[in-house]
Amino acid sequence: DIVMTQAPLSVSVTPGESASISCRSSKSLLHSNGITYVYWYLQKPGKSPQLLIYRMSNLASGVPDRFSGSGSETDFTLKISRVEAEDVGIYYCGQLLENPRTFGGGTKLELK
Amino acid sequence: QVQLQQSGAELVKPGTSVKLSCKASGYTFTSNHMNWIKQTTGQGLEWIGIINPGSGGTSYNVKFKGKATLTVDKSSSTAFMQLSSLTPEDSAVYYCARGPSFDYWGQGVMVTVSS
Numbered sequence: 001d002i003v004m005t006q007a008p009l010s011v012s013v014t015p016g017e018s019a020s021i022s023c024r025s026s027k028s029l030l031h032s033n034g035i036t037y038v039y040w041y042l043q044k045p046g047k048s049p050q051l052l053i054y055r056m057s058n059l060a061s062g063v064p065d066r067f068s069g070s071g072s073e074t075d076f077t078l079k080i081s082r083v084e085a086e087d088v089g090i091y092y093c094g095q096l097l098e099n100p101r102t103f104g105g106g107t108k109l110e111l112k
Numbered sequence: 113q114v115q116l117q118q119s120g121a122e123l124v125k126p127g128t129s130v131k132l133s134c135k136a137s138g139y140t141f142t143s144n145h146m147n148w149i150k151q152t153t154g155q156g157l158e159w160i161g162i163i164n165p166g167s168g169g170t171s172y173n174v175k176f177k178g179k180a181t182l183t184v185d186k187s188s189s190t191a192f193m194q195l196s197s198l199t200p201e202d203s204a205v206y207y208c209a210r211g212p213s214f215d216y217w218g219q220g221v222m223v224t225v226s227s
Contacts, residue, residue, distance in 0.1 A: 048219055051216075101173075103156060
């Protein structure tokens with residue numbers, strides 16, 4: 001199985017400042033079609049996860065452009081610019097390249 | 113708008129089975145696969161498997177083969193997951209999520225296995 005490793009476990013951010021979350025996969029997520037199959041999700045407190053970023057760098061519908069995704073074949077970053085109170089929750093990366101789909105352990109974002 | 117409405121919380125006894133439902137609306141049910149995901153505090157998010165509502169074809173995480181069975185009822189746009197031979201380790205929140213991107217998730221259903 002592909003192992004997804006996130007860092008840090010938690011991050012505390014002052015509103016208005018930026019935050020970055022890292023994710024590393026145990027195997028390249030770059031498909032021969034040129035698409036990198038890493039996805040980012042946010043689970044707000046008491047809610048279901050929601051899709052933020054698909055295929056490494058594409059913003060999901062309705063997601064503010066304060067969110068951005070980047071990376072290489074195995075190392076990925078989610079950046080949140082100008083953090084707001086509504087961004088609080090647990091962020092997960094996931095790989096949808098092959099079965100079984102796997103997720104990182106999550107990074108908890110809190111406000112200072 | 114796309115919605116996935118899951119059935120209510122379950123309290124079940126060890127050794128029994130439970131069948132969870134996920135009713136889809138707002139899109140063509142047979143045009144998108146449906147995933148099922150288990151969430152626990154200790155193990156995080158675990159992918160259980162995926163079903164193609166159009167063909168009924170399934171693919172399972174090896175870890176959940178024999179534990180979970182995925183089916184659909186096209187007439188009601190509903191996906192089902194049956195969990196069998198339940199143990200306390202099956203206590204979790206279970207989500208359905210539209211594939212392949214998990215772009216929409218159900219609200220989740222808590223399953224508690226306890227005698």
